[in-house]
Amino acid sequence: MVSKLKTGPLGLQSIYFKDAPGLLSWASIAGKKEGEGPLGSYFDEIIDDAAFGQDTWEEGESEFMEAACKLALKKAGLTAKDIRYLYGGDLLGQLIATTFGIKNMEIPFFGLYGACSTMGEALSLASMCLAGGFADNVIATASSHFGGAEKNFRFPLEYGNQRPPYSTWTVTGSGAFVLSRTKGDIVIRGITTGKIKDYGIKDSMNMGASMAPAAASTIYQHFQDFSSTPENYDRIFTGDLGKVGQEILLKLLEENNLDISKQHRDCGIEIFNPDTQNTGCGGSGCGCSAITLAGYITKQMLEGSWKRVLFVPTGALLSTVSFNEGQSIPGIAHAVLFETRKHQ
């Protein structure tokens, strides 16, 4: 049994929710490659067609998000009219996957961009809204798409570019969560909101290295703010650092006398099998942490295997313009603390 965490003070970057909002339902819609990976059996639906029946990858990504939101609503026994706000985002310029994915649901909408940290940002803002008493039910969602992301950030797929071994593979999929002010067996006990960290990395293929300092900063501050230690947690999941980023994260924290090597997992490392799937050092994208949380992590918590999990999606803040103009790639990471309700 994990010991109870100290309540408050808020510390420098965190909020502890005394009346913690909960996850009422969730859904994960994953692409073909994700379905063939180690977590494949955990996803609600596997869609073999990358365009999801649409004409383009971008429209396809919208379909993944809409399907995830609708399935989460169905599981909760709710309709879009019951949802006060939708917090969501994706990786594409101007959030077009989200815009066209959610527009027909007609839910008041806050568009978010945190690169691959977006799922953490959405859950953070959604839980603040609920804990503040401003809604009964909200949705938090995020998506990404391999084809759309390669086209947006790197090379056309037809070009067949070589990928360095430290590159990551953008996950195709979307996770959606219906959050409730009072209900749900898994609650959001707190959040630690990230600052932008820039260590001057300029290689857009090496996103693990650009995000690791941000993850280290947020995780370190989380323990400070909650007066907790890694032993108080069953798992600490970063979003998509991959193997290179994980090494840097563990090293940076060790330098600050914090050893999370026992608890640390990375959604990007868990989601693919690099030996058989040719995915470089792991999966990435907003969808990576979103479907790993909606598919895998929540299941372990519901079954009682894990009682307290720190979920820390990580984002690399670049665009092709900033990259081509020679700017560095700063990172950001937003931590969300999940607990099983029984454990309170």
Place this chain on the structure above:
Amino acid sequence: MVSKLKTGPLGLQSIYFKDAPGLLSWASIAGKKEGEGPLGSYFDEIIDDAAFGQDTWEEGESEFMEAACKLALKKAGLTAKDIRYLYGGDLLGQLIATTFGIKNMEIPFFGLYGACSTMGEALSLASMCLAGGFADNVIATASSHFGGAEKNFRFPLEYGNQRPPYSTWTVTGSGAFVLSRTKGDIVIRGITTGKIKDYGIKDSMNMGASMAPAAASTIYQHFQDFSSTPENYDRIFTGDLGKVGQEILLKLLEENNLDISKQHRDCGIEIFNPDTQNTGCGGSGCGCSAITLAGYITKQMLEGSWKRVLFVPTGALLSTVSFNEGQSIPGIAHAVLFETRKHQ
């Protein structure tokens, strides 16, 4: 004297803040053309160099935002360490203007994308955070840049493309606001959060037409939720509909028996003189409503000319990818209700 608005219920899309957060300070940093326009004398600083001393427009836009945030902090007598969260965004893909503009301040950051509605989105989320008791001081900011936006969304400036008369001119500038949980002579009394509205407009030069239905929807719902009428407001400011969008807005509302023609103003119409500045049917961009609020509207309220203003930034949700793939241009609008504190 404007009569007091009914408190609650929340209605379908709005929040009424009983303990209303306030504007502690604000700053507007505007470009040369904006400085030469009708509102020029209201801005804190006019920067003649579009690159603000940097190598690129994008880096220049970051400078505008950083300068606005720093000046607002200075006016409040605060430093970045006193700010719990920063809510901000811009128009560029992956929010690079914001990322590089705010990263050195090291404030926990929520990245937002609402196209030109971003200032309204940032103020909405910031005020929910404060009214929920999760912070004492936060910053809300947004920026846009003519050169950067043309390059991102339309044509290279060097190409010298023709602009149809219904096109708008992206404002170069940034507005920043320090919001306080308890202080400030101007308060945020409520918010009405927008839904995405899509009337099938496909002309990326005609953004007024794509945003007007969203503005009409949000404004109509605001009056429903607050049981108020246009006569209860001194002004109702949309963000950047321009003259074409304004006509459509007024017509759509008239069809719903709502006449806001006396109170309605549009930041995009106010900020330029179309006869002498060749700006089509008005200004646009996140920066347009941001600097009009920070420069002009707040000044009228502080001087007592206006006691209650509904501020409704409007966003056109497109990217070059969605546009080139033949998608429509949906709109969104977020309303923020300002009152002078004396008026409470």
